[in-house]
Amino acid sequence: MDLTVKIRNKTLPNPVGVASGTFGYGEEYAQLTDLSALGALYTKALTVEPRPGNALPRLVETPAGMINSIGLANVGVERFLTEKIPYLETLTCPVILNVAGSTEEEYASVISRVDSQNAIWAYEVNISCPNVKHGGMAFGTDPVQVERLTKTLRKLTDKAIIMKLTPNVTDIALIAQAAEAGGADAISCINTVMGMVVDINSRKPAIPAISGGLSGPAIRPVGVAAVWRVSRVVTIPVIGLGGILTWEDAVQYLLAGADAIQIGTGNFVTPDASVKVLNGIISYMKEAGFQKIEDFHGHF
Amino acid sequence: MKNFGSSILNQKEIAIGYREMTISWPQSLEAPLPGQFLTVKVTENPAPLLRRPFALSGFDREKNTASLIYQLRGPATRLMATLEINSSIEVLSPLGNNFTLPEKDETPLLVAGGIGLGPVLYLARELDKNGFSPRLVVGGRTESFLPDLSNLKNGSIHYCSDDGSAGFRGTAVDYLKSLDWKELPSARLYSCGPQGMLNACHNLALEKNIPSEVSMEQMMACGVGACMGCAIEVIGPEQYARVCKEGPVFDSRRIKWT
Ligand SMILES: Cc1cc2nc3c(=O)[nH]c(=O)nc-3n(C[C@H](O)[C@H](O)[C@H](O)COP(=O)(O)OP(=O)(O)OC[C@H]3O[C@@H](n4cnc5c(N)ncnc54)[C@H](O)[C@@H]3O)c2cc1C
Ligand SMILES: Cc1cc2nc3c(=O)[nH]c(=O)nc-3n(C[C@H](O)[C@H](O)[C@H](O)COP(=O)(O)O)c2cc1C
Numbered sequence: 001m002d003l004t005v006k007i008r009n010k011t012l013p014n015p016v017g018v019a020s021g022t023f024g025y026g027e028e029y030a031q032l033t034d035l036s037a038l039g040a041l042y043t044k045a046l047t048v049e050p051r052p053g054n055a056l057p058r059l060v061e062t063p064a065g066m067i068n069s070i071g072l073a074n075v076g077v078e079r080f081l082t083e084k085i086p087y088l089e090t091l092t093c094p095v096i097l098n099v100a101g102s103t104e105e106e107y108a109s110v111i112s113r114v115d116s117q118n119a120i121w122a123y124e125v126n127i128s129c130p131n132v133k134h135g136g137m138a139f140g141t142d143p144v145q146v147e148r149l150t151k152t153l154r155k156l157t158d159k160a161i162i163m164k165l166t167p168n169v170t171d172i173a174l175i176a177q178a179a180e181a182g183g184a185d186a187i188s189c190i191n192t193v194m195g196m197v198v199d200i201n202s203r204k205p206a207i208p209a210i211s212g213g214l215s216g217p218a219i220r221p222v223g224v225a226a227v228w229r230v231s232r233v234v235t236i237p238v239i240g241l242g243g244i245l246t247w248e249d250a251v252q253y254l255l256a257g258a259d260a261i262q263i264g265t266g267n268f269v270t271p272d273a274s275v276k277v278l279n280g281i282i283s284y285m286k287e288a289g290f291q292k293i294e295d296f297h298g299h300f
Numbered sequence: 301m302k303n304f305g306s307s308i309l310n311q312k313e314i315a316i317g318y319r320e321m322t323i324s325w326p327q328s329l330e331a332p333l334p335g336q337f338l339t340v341k342v343t344e345n346p347a348p349l350l351r352r353p354f355a356l357s358g359f360d361r362e363k364n365t366a367s368l369i370y371q372l373r374g375p376a377t378r379l380m381a382t383l384e385i386n387s388s389i390e391v392l393s394p395l396g397n398n399f400t401l402p403e404k405d406e407t408p409l410l411v412a413g414g415i416g417l418g419p420v421l422y423l424a425r426e427l428d429k430n431g432f433s434p435r436l437v438v439g440g441r442t443e444s445f446l447p448d449l450s451n452l453k454n455g456s457i458h459y460c461s462d463d464g465s466a467g468f469r470g471t472a473v474d475y476l477k478s479l480d481w482k483e484l485p486s487a488r489l490y491s492c493g494p495q496g497m498l499n500a501c502h503n504l505a506l507e508k509n510i511p512s513e514v515s516m517e518q519m520m521a522c523g524v525g526a527c528m529g530c531a532i533e534v535i536g537p538e539q540y541a542r543v544c545k546e547g548p549v550f551d552s553r554r555i556k557w558t
């Protein structure tokens with residue numbers, strides 16, 4: 001059985017990754033799950049300058065989901081290179097750096113400054129964060145800007161560029177096509193869905209940022225539909241995420257057209273969800289007689 | 301730190317709206333220290349989704365059991381209350397940091413309110429075992445709960461209630477203020493409970509110029525330092541600290557009180 005997934009000129013060992021912002025830099029989960037079994041580890045978003053993050057509180061639970069307003073809290077490029085890279089270098093799984101910025105120059109600057117690091121397997125470009133004013137979602141909702149940004153970044157590196165899309169758009173397929181036209185090597189979808197909770201006792205929003213990013217099982221059908229729409233219109237691999245807790249959830253994504261998947265909020269609930277999901281996918285493939293990931297595709 | 305399947309060995313109501321649960325602890329896993337916490341996955345269903353954090357209220361290495369005291373609040377704790385003895389739950393622990401031990405000549409003053417009782421009880425028992433004479437002050441809504449501290453050799457417990465119906469009339473901090481501080485040349489304050497109480501403890505510590513630790517709370521998602529969700533504001537080079545990683549126990553002088 002071949003579980004590998006080809007992206008640009010390299011292959012991921014298996015289709016199960018852990019999503020940006022939910023798994024730190026791996027170290028936090030090292031005692032709880034086998035990091036060497038990960039198909040890919042997507043790091044927390046990295047910006048040029050350190051970001052302390054948004055006002056408090058940053059989390060609220062919702063029916064079968066949660067809203068976060070972390071605000072891309074991260075240590076910035078300089079400290080990333082000295083504090084995070086040494087640990088990432090010890091990992092055997094592919095490490096995909098999630099990159100964020102508020103201008104094209106900022107995205108470019110992150111990539112230029114870290115590109116010589118062998119520990120970085122590829123970039124996932126976050127043009128979809130709903131939690132900062134200029135946190136990329138402004139890019140991610142405009143196909144013209146998406147194509148231009150992708151083109152700019154494409155020139156800076158030989159590593160794969162994965163564009164991570166927001167579902168908060170009228171037609172995600174258009175954005176995916178723009179990313180492919182700009183030279184993207186893969187598409188990740190989806191980032192969180194914009195959501196809001198009002199506290200009826202205080203008569204105020206539950207989080208000071210008013211709205212935040214909804215994740216977890218509540219958004220799974222939104223993610224599956226996005227993967228279906230996107231995989232119809234692009235030829236590059238599609239990495240599906242949103243609400244995956246179990247292998248059954250992951251198989252839905254693969255059948256809808258995903259080549260790989262990521263687990264985000266699911267890690268909070270089950271720290272070794274990635275291992276369990278991968279084992280479930282393997283069993284399902286055995287039973288179905290699937291030899292490779294493409295065998296999931298084309299059933300409808 | 302480990303995520304493990306645990307058996308519920310006992311659970312009972314200890315005061316109106318409060319329950320104590322005793323669970324099994326893997327023999328191979330390190331003992332949790334006073335102040336540390338666990339997270340519980342209360343259901344296999346997608347709601348309530350997030351694991352819930354609870355401080356340890358006791359630990360027994362010989363029997364390999366741990367306990368927690370929880371207040372019935374919402375969906376997760378209501379579900380926990382229905383779990384039968386011998387049923388299993390998924391527990392991730394030990395998480396976070398712990399209270400630091402006092403200096404040899406210091407009198408530990410422990411203040412607990414509401415859901416803060418668990419970790420403070422555990423600390424009181426450990427300090428007593430280590431030859432200290434902890435003075436435990438329990439305030440507020442838990443006046444109907446009288447924890448069994450009969451096996452404490454040196455410790456003492458003082459109850460406070462706003463209406464004077466149980467013990468001292470006033471808050472736990474009022475009680476501390478009423479003490480003869482000349483008798484307490486060096487004291488160290490530990491507190492866990494509602495934010496207002498922690499803030500009052502901090503102010504008292506400043507006034508008396510004594511060290512003080514507080515156990516903080518914040519909404520958590522991962523519980524292991526990965527998501528940055530549980531941040532609180534602190535004083536120092538970094539604006540925020542994670543309650544699940546740098547905490548839950550903080551030097552009260554590090555907290556940015558609002
Ligand atoms: C470090 C720490 C230690 C704690 N120790 C204890 C303890 O010893 N005993 C005890 O009774 N309670 C403790 N709590 C609080 C406990 O986690 C909540 O009471 C519990 O999560 C309530 O869940 P619920 O579904 O019953 O109620 P809900 O209605 O869902 O929530 C009620 C309140 O509980 C808190 N809460 C809910 N979900 C979370 C979460 N995922 N993370 C953090 N807080 C949450 C929020 O303040 C919320 O407003 C602790 C919290 C923290 C952060
Ligand atoms: C706490 C938290 C932090 C996140 N941080 C990032 C981030 O830094 N960059 C990013 O591209 N996505 C981030 N995300 C989005 C996730 O990677 C993922 O796209 C989204 O949560 C949907 O997947 P899920 O339902 O499996 O969590 C974050 C999500 C959560 C819950």
Ligand code: FES
Binds near residue numbers: 526529
């Ligand atoms: S709960 Fe995730 S960092 Fe603390």
